[in-house]
Amino acid sequence: MEKPGVVTVVDREDPTIVDPTDAVISIKATCICGSDLWPYRGIEPADHLKMGHEYVGVVEEVGSEVTTIAPGDYVVGSFVISDNTCEICQSGFQSKCVHAEFVHGGIGTQAEKARIPLADGTLVKTPGEPDAEIVPSLLAASDVLGTGWFAAVGAEVGPGKTVAVVGDGAVGLMAILAAKQLGAERIIAMSRHPQRQELARYYGATDIVEERGDDGVAKINELTDGLGAHSVIEAVGTQESFMQAVGATRGGGHLGYVGVNYDVTIPGIQLFFAGIHTLGGPAPVRRFLPELIQLIWDRKIDPGKVFDLTLPLEEAAEGYKAMDERRATKVFLTTD
Amino acid sequence: MEKPGVVTVVDREDPTIVDPTDAVISIKATCICGSDLWPYRGIEPADHLKMGHEYVGVVEEVGSEVTTIAPGDYVVGSFVISDNTCEICQSGFQSKCVHAEFVHGGIGTQAEKARIPLADGTLVKTPGEPDAEIVPSLLAASDVLGTGWFAAVGAEVGPGKTVAVVGDGAVGLMAILAAKQLGAERIIAMSRHPQRQELARYYGATDIVEERGDDGVAKINELTDGLGAHSVIEAVGTQESFMQAVGATRGGGHLGYVGVNYDVTIPGIQLFFAGIHTLGGPAPVRRFLPELIQLIWDRKIDPGKVFDLTLPLEEAAEGYKAMDERRATKVFLTTD
Numbered sequence: 001m002e003k004p005g006v007v008t009v010v011d012r013e014d015p016t017i018v019d020p021t022d023a024v025i026s027i028k029a030t031c032i033c034g035s036d037l038w039p040y041r042g043i044e045p046a047d048h049l050k051m052g053h054e055y056v057g058v059v060e061e062v063g064s065e066v067t068t069i070a071p072g073d074y075v076v077g078s079f080v081i082s083d084n085t086c087e088i089c090q091s092g093f094q095s096k097c098v099h100a101e102f103v104h105g106g107i108g109t110q111a112e113k114a115r116i117p118l119a120d121g122t123l124v125k126t127p128g129e130p131d132a133e134i135v136p137s138l139l140a141a142s143d144v145l146g147t148g149w150f151a152a153v154g155a156e157v158g159p160g161k162t163v164a165v166v167g168d169g170a171v172g173l174m175a176i177l178a179a180k181q182l183g184a185e186r187i188i189a190m191s192r193h194p195q196r197q198e199l200a201r202y203y204g205a206t207d208i209v210e211e212r213g214d215d216g217v218a219k220i221n222e223l224t225d226g227l228g229a230h231s232v233i234e235a236v237g238t239q240e241s242f243m244q245a246v247g248a249t250r251g252g253g254h255l256g257y258v259g260v261n262y263d264v265t266i267p268g269i270q271l272f273f274a275g276i277h278t279l280g281g282p283a284p285v286r287r288f289l290p291e292l293i294q295l296i297w298d299r300k301i302d303p304g305k306v307f308d309l310t311l312p313l314e315e316a317a318e319g320y321k322a323m324d325e326r327r328a329t330k331v332f333l334t335t336d
Numbered sequence: 337m338e339k340p341g342v343v344t345v346v347d348r349e350d351p352t353i354v355d356p357t358d359a360v361i362s363i364k365a366t367c368i369c370g371s372d373l374w375p376y377r378g379i380e381p382a383d384h385l386k387m388g389h390e391y392v393g394v395v396e397e398v399g400s401e402v403t404t405i406a407p408g409d410y411v412v413g414s415f416v417i418s419d420n421t422c423e424i425c426q427s428g429f430q431s432k433c434v435h436a437e438f439v440h441g442g443i444g445t446q447a448e449k450a451r452i453p454l455a456d457g458t459l460v461k462t463p464g465e466p467d468a469e470i471v472p473s474l475l476a477a478s479d480v481l482g483t484g485w486f487a488a489v490g491a492e493v494g495p496g497k498t499v500a501v502v503g504d505g506a507v508g509l510m511a512i513l514a515a516k517q518l519g520a521e522r523i524i525a526m527s528r529h530p531q532r533q534e535l536a537r538y539y540g541a542t543d544i545v546e547e548r549g550d551d552g553v554a555k556i557n558e559l560t561d562g563l564g565a566h567s568v569i570e571a572v573g574t575q576e577s578f579m580q581a582v583g584a585t586r587g588g589g590h591l592g593y594v595g596v597n598y599d600v601t602i603p604g605i606q607l608f609f610a611g612i613h614t615l616g617g618p619a620p621v622r623r624f625l626p627e628l629i630q631l632i633w634d635r636k637i638d639p640g641k642v643f644d645l646t647l648p649l650e651e652a653a654e655g656y657k658a659m660d661e662r663r664a665t666k667v668f669l670t671t672d
Contacts, residue, residue, distance in 0.1 A: 087561075087563060088563060088586065088587050088588060091588050092588060093587045093588030093611060095587070095611060096586075096587020096588060096611045098562070098563070225423075226434070227423060227424060227434070239604075242604060250424065250432075251424050251429045251431070251432020251617070252424060252427050252428060252429030252432060252620075257608070259608070260604035260605055260607075260608045261604075261605070262605050263604075264603075264604030264605065265601045265602065265603060265604060266601065266602040266603075266604055266607070267600075267601055267602075268575075268578060268596035268597075268599075268600030268601060268602055269596055269597070269598050269600065271596075271602065271616065272593070272595070272596045272616050272617055272618075273617065273618070274617065275429060275431060275432045275616070275617030275618065276615075276616075276617070277613065277614070277615045278613070278614045278615075279612075279613045279614075280607065280608050280611070280612075281587070281608055281609065281610065281611030281612070282608075282609070282611065284588075
């Protein structure tokens, strides 16, 4: 991304092994993330950023210290580089690893190849060469599925619980899928987009609420005997959506949030009197990858349905445009 | 409190039973809370408020539907009225009870008598008439101990963990006591007040950090191999102390906060990238009262040491002044 709104596909030198813990992978599929729209829209700085942080691929070469993957392995990686061995990683927060580095910006996987540092701690190999039909689902695991899953875990979704999901973008839809897998009794999708409502229902939403802000909160209260939802997932990241999520959570309930923009400021007193648990941050996707890959491999979940536009990598610019204009929920980019 | 800074002791009519779930109690001891200083200092509105929300006393009369306490019982009550039967109470968040009402403002227990609504759900009787020496400790259970305990539980304090406590007021000191009881390995008190440091060490602090703000965060990082504390307790409630607490929490760690003033605004992006769990709100003291009363009764904890000035109720105004000027940590008011 040369600058906000300007995406160009250029030739770059092939990456090579730099550190003995690196791997170089040939990227088989990548995609555009909702968060890529922040710099695209100028809300975050963008000056010749190497874009892309979601990827599946085949290992081409590994450094001398890499032990868990080898050339030829098909791998899924997290959007945050992690060693997966430090105390923070071991506690399940690989996105806060002491060696954490974002793939976005400096590495960039909207590309044919990439050098992935700390390969053992970042990449997970699939049980074998995947069928083409599950590649989109594996790619989703790299971020949106892992992020939605983390939000649901952070919101302590579980059997018997009522879950409200604020946001019907890819992450919100994946959070619905996760909530269903985690056994939620009732899943309320907050969405006013007919096609996304349909996908929300497909993934497990039992109720749809179209109202937003205070009206949305009132509606959630109405649906929950005035108590609010046990678990709320915030998957938009604006001031209004964040406060809507806080308001929709019952006292003692749990809010999982997985993205906020730079303008969000939370009135402390309002959060305090809500009396709720929160967990937020970049998702530690690496924690969930082995489980998610297996669920996809066994055809128990199909997160790949979230992609509704496929383009060759060369046409990435059109993909950004389609997402920016909300003509597409999530764009799949092919590299062949 | 007639208005900010003006506290007067006046004759009021004796309270009587209004609802069949009420109790009227004769207050044996009460006290002044750090939060009473918000209206005193004009940070919160104050227009003829009935002050006081911490209390121990003897039941004089109960309504026809009260079953768990009877006239003559010695009781400790929470600073929030709760039914203790609704779904929210049953989940342990009595301070967010569907019938919640603050004792502060409309009831006021800096008094000789008080009508306590929902007596069964709010009051807990002690095993018998307490010895005078443990009355201050029982009184502390009514708020500061229960609040510090909640903060420690909210911060997921436990064996093997490093805990940082921001604030050396009564609640901070009680949080230190709680952290020790809950088995914390290391307890870092953030304090620059020599006498309070001494009390912090008495209650279990293993380290003292005098630095504040970014310097305080840097010091916590230095003491924790650059990771931050597992558990952080925020017991001050200002913008600086809140952000200091966020900064001191390791990725994936837990922050418990038990008071913020009206001016605190939390930058969403900073909370997000911290990647931490939070739990805040008025403490559900009622949840912890049975356990805390027993610990005090058995002389296992002595929270009453937090009181460092005793005055008769008639001299309440002097008590407010002493706390406002930080000449006293917490003022005990006698009613005899």
